[in-house]
Each structure stands twice: as structure tokens, then as C-alpha cells.
Amino acid sequence: MKRELHVISNGKLSFSQMATIAAEIVDYVDYIHIRERNKTTKELYEGVMLLIQSGIPPSKLVINDRIDIALLTGVNRVQLGYTSADVRIIKDRFPQLHVGCSVHSLEEALCKQQEGADSALYGHIFATRSKAGVPPRGLEELQEIATTLTIPVTAIGGIIPTRVKAVFGTGASGVAIMSSIWDANHPLEAVKEYEKQIQRWGEGQ
Amino acid sequence: MKRELHVISNGKLSFSQMATIAAEIVDYVDYIHIRERNKTTKELYEGVMLLIQSGIPPSKLVINDRIDIALLTGVNRVQLGYTSADVRIIKDRFPQLHVGCSVHSLEEALCKQQEGADSALYGHIFATRSKAGVPPRGLEELQEIATTLTIPVTAIGGIIPTRVKAVFGTGASGVAIMSSIWDANHPLEAVKEYEKQIQRWGEGQ
Numbered sequence: 102m103k104r105e106l107h108v109i110s111n112g113k114l115s116f117s118q119m120a121t122i123a124a125e126i127v128d129y130v131d132y133i134h135i136r137e138r139n140k141t142t143k144e145l146y147e148g149v150m151l152l153i154q155s156g157i158p159p160s161k162l163v164i165n166d167r168i169d170i171a172l173l174t175g176v177n178r179v180q181l182g183y184t185s186a187d188v189r190i191i192k193d194r195f196p197q198l199h200v201g202c203s204v205h206s207l208e209e210a211l212c213k214q215q216e217g218a219d220s221a222l223y224g225h226i227f228a229t230r231s232k233a234g235v236p237p238r239g240l241e242e243l244q245e246i247a248t249t250l251t252i253p254v255t256a257i258g259g260i261i262p263t264r265v266k267a268v269f270g271t272g273a274s275g276v277a278i279m280s281s282i283w284d285a286n287h288p289l290e291a292v293k294e295y296e297k298q299i300q301r302w303g304e305g306q
Numbered sequence: 307m308k309r310e311l312h313v314i315s316n317g318k319l320s321f322s323q324m325a326t327i328a329a330e331i332v333d334y335v336d337y338i339h340i341r342e343r344n345k346t347t348k349e350l351y352e353g354v355m356l357l358i359q360s361g362i363p364p365s366k367l368v369i370n371d372r373i374d375i376a377l378l379t380g381v382n383r384v385q386l387g388y389t390s391a392d393v394r395i396i397k398d399r400f401p402q403l404h405v406g407c408s409v410h411s412l413e414e415a416l417c418k419q420q421e422g423a424d425s426a427l428y429g430h431i432f433a434t435r436s437k438a439g440v441p442p443r444g445l446e447e448l449q450e451i452a453t454t455l456t457i458p459v460t461a462i463g464g465i466i467p468t469r470v471k472a473v474f475g476t477g478a479s480g481v482a483i484m485s486s487i488w489d490a491n492h493p494l495e496a497v498k499e500y501e502k503q504i505q506r507w508g509e510g511q
Contacts, residue, residue, distance in 0.1 A: 146392070170391075
């Protein structure tokens, strides 16, 4: 199984800034998640279309929460959080969508899998500035989730390149990163550091 | 043509409060618009389902901006504003939806009609606290819009019951009201005042 690299937007950039960085890194990542909670419907629609026009294939995009934006832009993957509509309702109505769910425990992960989730995103694994003060969940429960679920489990939270190996060692199918890319002085170099670790893991198997 | 009474939510109530009032007034109104910009996807989905479970027919509901919520709850009418996705994109992808557009001039109204809007909402007609400091547009342009467009035009903004007759005199197909219902001590009595004016107008024609 080729391990995946997911890059998740951080809500701090304009779509124009995102498009520039995304076009640079797109060949080295599997998915770019658009998680922009403070943007309007118009901004989201036009922003995702800008990404697509900038050369990001719709198949590499994941829309957080807003299935309307996914449906209108032709993106087939959505990611749900605890403020989103229920995965069952969405899979019933739009079975063609790949629906990922963010989960925070084995129980929740099993529940979402049972309800029809196609993948899970679990975290945060390590301490990270974006979750300051919330204790990290560590690798142990990640391993339990990754080995118990039949759907792919991606790990998020404080995953620096040197930790990629340990994360994949749990059985996780991918790593998701956020600010370490968007805030980097050289996003492409930052992404390549992750890609190198993923390649190495693949060769070691 | 039976003139319509639209009641638009004001973003200040919980869905539980809205459901109580909506169930009381539903027989006297044509449409209840859900315009709740600060609620999450989960709150919107569950809130609209609560309204439906409280006896509001989906055919009387209109969802502002969020076509995902309309599609997931089985509501067939949406209302777009200037922060929404484009009417053309939505009609192309979901031709079964009735798409209303909020407009603020004859030019914009004609443009939205051309782009596929099924109805228009124009305002604000009279001074209203919810648009304090913005000069009202008055009845003259309303008349121009209502007589020029082929799609129905509903008027909004400061329409107290005694002004209903003058509004319908312009050719507008309906009136939309907001806080005068939700903030009323007796919402049912307030709605009946409007309904009485609408009945009288019908009998006078």
C-alpha cells in the first residue's frame, strides 16, 4: 500500500495564495484538503475553481464539511468534522462521494466506519501549536484504530518528517500536515522532506 | 395570482424556538426562509429536520445560501445572496431546485433572471431597523422591477401590514417579513394581520 500525504489548508491564506503553493507542491502530495471555515459560499466556490484552473486535479482535492462546494466544483471527496452533517445522511443521498470522518477515539472511529465513512482522520498524534493545551493522543491509540478499522486511517498533528516512519509503523495509511507546509519559507522543499520519508518507508517494506 | 407571505428567520433564535413559532404560524404563511449564517452544518441540518418533524412541510421551506442543506433535507427551494455561489452553476447542476435571488436594482434583477433565477427578492423597500443607516429603495424601483421581470418578485424591508396594499399595487407577487414576526409577543396574531391584508387585496382584484 502506497502511503498517502495529505496537506490540509489552515484557514489563514487567500485562495490566490493557496493556489500558488498548491500548484508548486501538487505533484508530491496525494490530497489537498480545503478547510476554510470562515469563507463564504461564493469565496469557497470561486476558490476551489481557481485551484482547479491552477492545475490542481479535482481528484486530489478534498472539501471539508461543505458538500455543496464539492458537488458544484466536481470534487468527489469530502471530510466531515463534529460540526458537519451526519455521514449516513450524506452517503445515502450522495453514494458517489468519498466521505472521510475526523475521529478522536477508537469508539468514534468504529462508529463512523459503521455509519459508512470511507476513511478516517485521527489526531492529534503529537503536540502541535494548532492544538496548544490539548494533550496529544500518541501512537498507541492510532495503532489500535489503524489495525482495527478496515477503512484507511490517516494521522494528523505534529507529524514532522522524522516521525513519519513511526506513524506508518502503526499501520496508518497516511499522514496529514498543515502549517508546516503553508507557513514554510519553501513549501516545496518542506513537502519533499515528507515525500522522501514516504518513499523510504515504501522501499523498506 | 395569490400573493405570497414569506417569513425570513433573523439569525437570533435557536431552531427549537423557531420550530415553536413556525408550527404556530405555518398555516398562514407561504414560505419560511431559513437564513442562519452563523450556524454550523450540523446545526442547520438538524434544525431543518426539526422544523419538518414539527409539522412544517418541506414545500414551505426555503434554505438561504446552503444548497447542501436543501439537498440533504429534501427542501426544493433555495435563496441566494451576494456571498452565495452563482445561480447559473446551481441551476446547471440541480435544475430541480427553485432558486431565488436577492437583488438590489433593476439591472441586477434582469441579470439574475437571465442567469436562470426562478424568483427575486428585492429590498429594502421601507426604512427598517435591520438595515439602519441604509436608505430604503422605495416603491418606484420595485414597481419597475416587478413589471419588467417575468419571474415573481417579492418585496422585503419595513413592510408593516398597512403597507401591504401599496406593495402589491406595484405588481410584486409577495411580501417578506422578518423581525416583526419572530420578535412579536404574539407571532400568530402578527402573521394574521398580514394575512388579512393579503386576503383583502385578493378580494379587491
